[in-house]
Amino acid sequence: MAEVMAAAEAVHKFVRDGQLVCFGGFTHAIPFSLGHEMIRQRKKHLTVCKETPDLIVDQLLAAGCVDKLMFSWAGNPGVGSLHAFRRAVEQQVPHPIAIEEYTHFITGARYMAGASGVPFMPVTTSVLASDLAKHSDVFKTIDCPFTGKKICLVKAVNPDVALIHAQRADCDGNTQMWGIVGSNREIAMASRDVVVSVEEIVDSEIVRRDPNRTLIPSFRVKAVVEEPWGAHPSYSQGYYDRDNQYYMDYEKTTRTHEENEKFIENWVLGVSNRQEYMKRLGAERMLSLKTKSYYSTPVDYGYFG
Amino acid sequence: MSKQYAKEFSYQELMVTAASRELKNHEVVFVGIGIPQLGALLAQRTHAPDLTLIYESGVVGTQPARLPLSIGDPTLVSGTYGIFNFYETFSMLLQRGFIDVGFIGGAQVDKHGNINSTVIGGYDRPKVRLPGSGGGCEITGLSKRIIIITPHEKRRMVEKVDFITSPGFVDGPGARERVGLDGGPSAVITTMGVLRFDDKSKEMYLCSHHPGLSVDQVKQNTGWDLKVSPNVKTTEPPTVEEIEILRKDLDPQGIFLKKGVT
Numbered sequence: 001m002a003e004v005m006a007a008a009e010a011v012h013k014f015v016r017d018g019q020l021v022c023f024g025g026f027t028h029a030i031p032f033s034l035g036h037e038m039i040r041q042r043k044k045h046l047t048v049c050k051e052t053p054d055l056i057v058d059q060l061l062a063a064g065c066v067d068k069l070m071f072s073w074a075g076n077p078g079v080g081s082l083h084a085f086r087r088a089v090e091q092q093v094p095h096p097i098a099i100e101e102y103t104h105f106i107t108g109a110r111y112m113a114g115a116s117g118v119p120f121m122p123v124t125t126s127v128l129a130s131d132l133a134k135h136s137d138v139f140k141t142i143d144c145p146f147t148g149k150k151i152c153l154v155k156a157v158n159p160d161v162a163l164i165h166a167q168r169a170d171c172d173g174n175t176q177m178w179g180i181v182g183s184n185r186e187i188a189m190a191s192r193d194v195v196v197s198v199e200e201i202v203d204s205e206i207v208r209r210d211p212n213r214t215l216i217p218s219f220r221v222k223a224v225v226e227e228p229w230g231a232h233p234s235y236s237q238g239y240y241d242r243d244n245q246y247y248m249d250y251e252k253t254t255r256t257h258e259e260n261e262k263f264i265e266n267w268v269l270g271v272s273n274r275q276e277y278m279k280r281l282g283a284e285r286m287l288s289l290k291t292k293s294y295y296s297t298p299v300d301y302g303y304f305g
Numbered sequence: 306m307s308k309q310y311a312k313e314f315s316y317q318e319l320m321v322t323a324a325s326r327e328l329k330n331h332e333v334v335f336v337g338i339g340i341p342q343l344g345a346l347l348a349q350r351t352h353a354p355d356l357t358l359i360y361e362s363g364v365v366g367t368q369p370a371r372l373p374l375s376i377g378d379p380t381l382v383s384g385t386y387g388i389f390n391f392y393e394t395f396s397m398l399l400q401r402g403f404i405d406v407g408f409i410g411g412a413q414v415d416k417h418g419n420i421n422s423t424v425i426g427g428y429d430r431p432k433v434r435l436p437g438s439g440g441g442c443e444i445t446g447l448s449k450r451i452i453i454i455t456p457h458e459k460r461r462m463v464e465k466v467d468f469i470t471s472p473g474f475v476d477g478p479g480a481r482e483r484v485g486l487d488g489g490p491s492a493v494i495t496t497m498g499v500l501r502f503d504d505k506s507k508e509m510y511l512c513s514h515h516p517g518l519s520v521d522q523v524k525q526n527t528g529w530d531l532k533v534s535p536n537v538k539t540t541e542p543p544t545v546e547e548i549e550i551l552r553k554d555l556d557p558q559g560i561f562l563k564k565g566v567t
Contacts, residue, residue: 026362026391027377051391052439073439078338078375081436089434101423103442104361105395112392124400126446128484129472132438135428150485179382181361183391235379244374294383 002196002221006273007230007240010195010223011037014161015046019238022111022157023050023057025276026182028237031165032056033230033274039063040269044061049159050183051107051183054234055250056088058082059268061097062260068098070157072107077245083254093257101136103127105157110138111183113156114190120153127152162191162277165231166215167238169196173221176213179237188216197227199239209301229286240289311548312419316496317562318551319452319515321347322543324494327452328406333357335399335444337409338376339561341454343551344494346372350550351561361440362544363389372556395440399447407448413466414455416509416529418473418490418502420445421466428468441471450491457495457526464529474507497523499540500531508532513540 005013015021016036023031035056038046047068050057057074060066062084074085087093102110105123113121118142127133128141128150139154164184166177175196177184188194194216201224207214229236233246254260271277278286317340324344328334330353338360349356349368359365362377366386373381375462382388389398398404411420422441426432445451451473455461473490474480481489481529489507493500498514510532514523516539524531543551556562 023373027375028362028379071437073436074434075436077377090431101437103438104391104440105399108392108395112396123396124443124447124486125484126443126472126486127477129446129469129481129486130438130442131423131428131469132442135563179379180364180377180388181390182362185390186392237379237382241379242374291379 001218002171002224004201004224004226007033007037007197007225007227008041009224010034011041014158014193014195014222015043017043018045018050019050019160020047022159022162022187023048024162024182024184024187025054025231026052026056026180026236027242028180028182028235029165029177029231030054030234030284031230032193032232032234033227034163034165034195034225035060036063036268036277039264041228042271049157051104052077053082055082055247055288058084058254060254061085062086062094062257063264063268064094066097068100070100070102072102072104076247076251080251084260087257093252099130099137100138102138103132106139108183108186109154109196110157110185111190113154114158119156120155122151124154125150125152157190157282159191160189161193161195162187163195164188164216165197167199167235167236168202169198169221169224170202170207170218171224172204172218173216173224174204174207174214174218175216175221176207176210177215178213181215185215188220194221195223195225196221197225197230199228199230199236201226230274232278232281238291240286241291243285243289309545310542311545314543314548315562316515319540319543319550320494320496321551321562322547323499323540324408324452324539325351325547327492327494328353328356328408331355332405333359333403334406335359335361335404335448337444338373339410341408342373343555343561344454346555347547347550349539350554351547359394359404361394363391363394365398367391372560374560395443399443402447402449404444404448405450407444407451408454409444409471410454411441411471413461413463414453414493415473416438416468417475417477417507418451418453418493418509419466419469420453420471420473420474421468423468423470425467431486438470444492445471445473445531446486449488451489453490453493454509455495456524457497459526459528462495462527474502478505478506497526499520503532510534511537513538514533516542541550
């Protein structure tokens with residue numbers, strides 16, 4: 001069962017130098033607050049796994065926290081390039097990194113294998129027609145023992161720690177999410193430790209009245225962090241929109257390593273926690289990102305007592 | 306009722322309308338962001354209201370009220386009829402064979418319809434590092450039809466891509482079958498024309514050039530000796546209605562139409 005704690009404490013306790021750290025979220029609900037805490041705590045030699053690294057992993061790369069990146073699409077979604085990622089791969093700045101690159105499906109299948117407790121997952125052979133097959137050793141091709149046809153097997157991933165942001169959890173760590181859920185359940189079940197940040201901690205009764213919405217059960221969660229706006233500049237369905245201006249500013253103002261460092265100084269190292277970060281963002285900008293409510297109709301589970 | 310064609314339009318707008326017309330009502334479409342998405346949304350608002358649009362974020366059956374800026378934009382969720390998780394999207398929808406059309410763009414496309422979105426130059430020391438496959442490799446590997454949308458420039462339309470991220474016909478006839486894949490690209494829609502693939506050679510040829518452009522102009526902007534259909538036509542221009550929907554409804558700020566293809 002989870003303990004409720006602050007982001008700094010959770011990251012200090014559960015993210016160690018040299019570990020394989022997996023980030024949850026898929027454009028939606030990216031755990032920026034937990035990632036920023038890793039930069040502030042100067043984590044080193046990490047292997048980071050994220051199908052879409054997004055700005056958070058780009059910032060970790062610029063800050064020199066990452067030795068190896070496992071990914072399948074490294075861009076600034078809808079905007080352009082991730083410049084720190086490109087500098088690391090094209091120019092080895094600030095230092096060389098290793099990359100392990102897949103397709104989205106292969107990343108998802110590797111998580112699923114890890115989450116299911118099996119050493120691999122079979123996937124169809126599309127990747128064999130691509131050049132990716134020549135640059136990766138995480139999959140093997142066999143003749144299917146049932147049909148005799150070729151099939152690829154991709155190796156399970158079991159991260160040391162998964163970092164996840166969601167809308168709500170109870171104090172025990174039962175975590176509920178809606179909207180685009182990405183691989184959050186798979187990585188939570190695959191990883192050794194799980195740290196969750198949420199927009200709000202709610203009473204257990206709220207969770208138990210709507211159990212279908214639970215993505216991660218409490219016995220899998222080590223720490224719950226109540227962190228409103230913890231996914232900014234990405235979004236939290238029903239809470240706030242993506243701050244597209246931030247994504248566009250990042251594209252324009254991180255084209256050199258020095259500019260990127262300045263950006264990180266301003267938005268990460270120059271604040272001590274998410275509250276200060278939000279103060280820097282300002283009330284006006286926060287209000288502009290708030291969304292109009294659009295409730296679903298409550299469902300009747302019935303009471304069978 | 307006869308169609309009213311628009312008098313004034315850009316080649317980028319024509320690319321979107323031509324792409325939109327490739328989609329048939331009731332098809333299930335796996336949509337990429339940017340120009341491909343505009344084509345699919347236009348089809349949904351015109352001749353194909355019952356298209357099922359699927360984005361790789363797992364959103365199924367979306368009818369976004371505003372222009373989605375990314376494949377995971379929250380507007381895709383408002384009013385959609387289903388959401389799958391990441392693994393399910395690729396396994397149960399794509400791998401299972403339920404996608405009729407993969408509708409995507411690419412940084413480089415070659416004469417066999419292979420797409421590169423990984424690197425310009427060598428893989429280990431790339432000149433330009435691009436984002437990578439994302440869903441692309443399986444979208445083109447597993448959709449029943451593939452429609453590729455790309456600006457028509459010599460540096461993008463190349464004889465052989467630097468890196469095959471998302472396979473077309475690979476190196477020609479029989480290559481997909483050798484690794485157990487069916488299907489293949491069916492059309493390439495560009496800012497200069499509509500191209501299709503020869504059944505035997507699996508090589509791209511020019512099917513129609515956009516109005517105001519000559520076959521020679523298209524050939525000059527292509528990175529190999531492009532074959533031309535003996536029945537080459539002029540692409541049907543956008544209608545007044547299509548242009549109005551594009552400019553007023555879908556992309557009023559010109560986010561994708563002015564910027565170009567990402």
